[in-house]
Amino acid sequence: MSATLAPALSPAGEKLKSRLAASPVGQRAEVRDLDLPTLEVAPSDWPALARLLRDGPECRYDLFLDMAGVDNLKRTGQKTRFEAVVHLHSLANNEHLRVKVLLPDGAPPALPSVQDVWPAANWFEREAFDLFGFDFPGHPNLRRILCHDAFVGHALRKDYAPGQRWFAAEEDLKMPAWAAETETRAGHFETQTLSIGPSHPATHGIIHLIARLDGERITRAETQIGYLHRCFEKMSETHTWNGVIPYADRLNYVSAMINGVGYVKAVEEMLGVAIPERGVLVRTILSEFSRIMDHCVNIGTNLVDIGALTNFWYLYQPRETIYGLIEACCGARLTVSYVRVGGLAIDVPEDFVPRCRALLESIPKFLDDVDRLVTNNRIVRNRFQGTGVVTKEEAIAWGLTGPMLRASGVPYDVRRAHPYDFYDRFDWDVPVASDGDNFSRYLVRMEEMRQSLKIIRQALEILPEKGPVNSDDWHVVLPPKDAVYHDMESLIYHFKLIMEGIRVPKGERYERVEGANGELGFYAISEGGGGPYRLKVRPPCFPNMAAFEKIIVGATISDAVATLGTLNIIAGELDR
Amino acid sequence: MSGVVDVTLRTPKKMTLAQRLYLPEILAGMGVTIRHFLRNLVAIRRLPTILYPEEKRDYSGRFRGKHILKTREDGTLKCVACYMCAQVCPAECITIVAGEHPKIAYEKYPVVFDIDMLRFVFCGFCVDAFPKDAIWMSRNYEMAFFNRQEAIFGIDKLIEKPGVPVKDGYGYRPYYPGDGTVPPADASTTPVIPGDGERATLREEGRLPAYR
16 A cells, blocks of 8 residues: 555656665665656765765766755745755766755754865855855855855845845955965965955956965965845745746846746746747747857957957947847847747747848858957967866866866757757757867857857748747736737736736746856746745856866966956856 | 767867968958958948947837836826736836726826836836736936936826827837737727716715725
8 A cells, every 4th residue: 555655756767766776875865756856865865975976887977067955944845944956967878867955954954065076066055055054064165155244144045034135344355264374485485365356357247356376376266256146046036937037137148038048948847838839949049149149248358358359349240230139029138038938028020030141141250250360369379278278077077067068078068968949950069179278168169159050040941930929828928918908808817917927836847058158057946826936046157167266276367367258257147 | 960069170279380470360360350441441331330329229119218108198197007017027116106086987097106217127027017008118218317316207207298209219018000909998088977077976975885
């Protein structure tokens, strides 16, 4: 009788169970089937399980993607109040895995640090410490990361009132302890500590880099972030599912469209709503254009930092034209708010396809110009080649994704590894490079823009000329205005959607898309209300920035500036 | 689907002699910039830069700028103070105080309709939310203030004045000419219902329910 109560596991769950069966720690972990195979473990088992998951011959979950704290205070049917939810990826098996570390009630929430297993966990654990107050015994530098040091309480706990503000005076902003120390080595001058930023032209945002210098070489560095922190995740908990979209735009504001697409995908998957082909393809086309813009900005500003100003203008010209196209579709250039759960805000304008085709004609010319100016230029080569090197092993250990990971020789692209939308229908290549230096990252981005053009060209071929862009499920999508004005039934649907929000069934979902700078993941939990119970975004540039202080050790200040440019840091997404 | 392309193979790591000599590459680079320069010189009218503020970018009819409160033919606001825009606003920038209009056909009207332009995020959700075609957006994006009080726009700054063209033209709106949408009937042209304008009197006489 009792045996039949446990639901049978899916094939993926069974496979995971059999992989873990060999070890006692693996046997103790409970396997559950959610949208991803999910493991539940106690904190005491977590480090051993982490090693098994990373090193186990069949597991090989080597890429640490994300750690999300969850507070189950107002959630029903959960085992403990706090849990730390970790998302992992296995490059060898091309599989995602979720691990929930259940933190027992009755004791202060704590779990052992796994930053010695996956170095990428370092900053994610600091984030969970900051926003949830989880303690991580064994963590070398457990300090607040997004909130300032004068902040009281932990913002993402459910008993923290969203409106509270804390003021940080200048004396509250602490430098790391080592910044006051000096090192002396035989034959060297005394070291000095240099503070670059928070507001410095090379940081392209507000980022504080503290570097200890021996002459011009950096011997130790630490970055302090969080200057643009506004707690996107807390704000999304107080909004409806659709109301989060303008906030999501402001994560990676250089390619805002991709954020919106990633976010609504998570919600749509939970709802099980299908989007018409035309709507999906318009999303794809504009996402790929956004990727081109993002790479244009990245390469352009990066080259400005090393003194090549002209390219900036050549790359910003196509970007302006793309912004014109996006504005014609949705009415804003930067913060697009174009997608909605279930489709798009409005159909594309009539001249959409000709405008896209004109862009496809013009963009390669600018890319060729930049290519001619930069790629074989000896000054650029000398500045880029061999600087900011990230080896393949380091890139994986540090949790890098996107062009950073591909430039180190790992061909992991979400669009290829986990094809969403119609990416499996298109013929395109994943650009990789083998050196892992700044020059490789530049080359990968240049090629990616060309591949994006290739995708757009094919998407335009199969784009239906006419047809709906929205789902016709009026529990999700607002009915057409004509119906709202004249039909009582539609007005009721309209009213319910606006006042209460979309009713998303209970559950959780991790959806990822390939953002312009890496894997952009949204982990959403719904309790059946009109808005998210918890929304965690996996910001691709967060691990990139965490790796920065390790990449630049041994480099000069000027190389550090060039390297920072190739990481593609967007402060809006980094600090959330 | 297709394969993986290694970009480092295409660009040899080792520079050729010509590349190492600086000069040929510099000349090639100057060729690119001079070509751009000459093209801009010949087609000076088609320069990609815009001489703002003398010249302005031509935005589409979907541009999300400052709001406009639409009016009926008799100049009253179409808004019926249903609070749907205030509810849907992600930035919580709309403040409405509702009042009961003397004319029954108009139902409610906003006594106060304030938009805090410093909180406003240009998302256009309010336009989507309105059931009565009451709020549109203009293409006006030039809003600057000297203090925070000035940034709160009331009805007087938002209302569309009859006969006065909207600054920079209409932007994002619930329907566009030619998309087949029939706007809701204008309540000011509906026949006068007996007793219209006499609510207060009717209530005193007990012919209308009292306020709760």
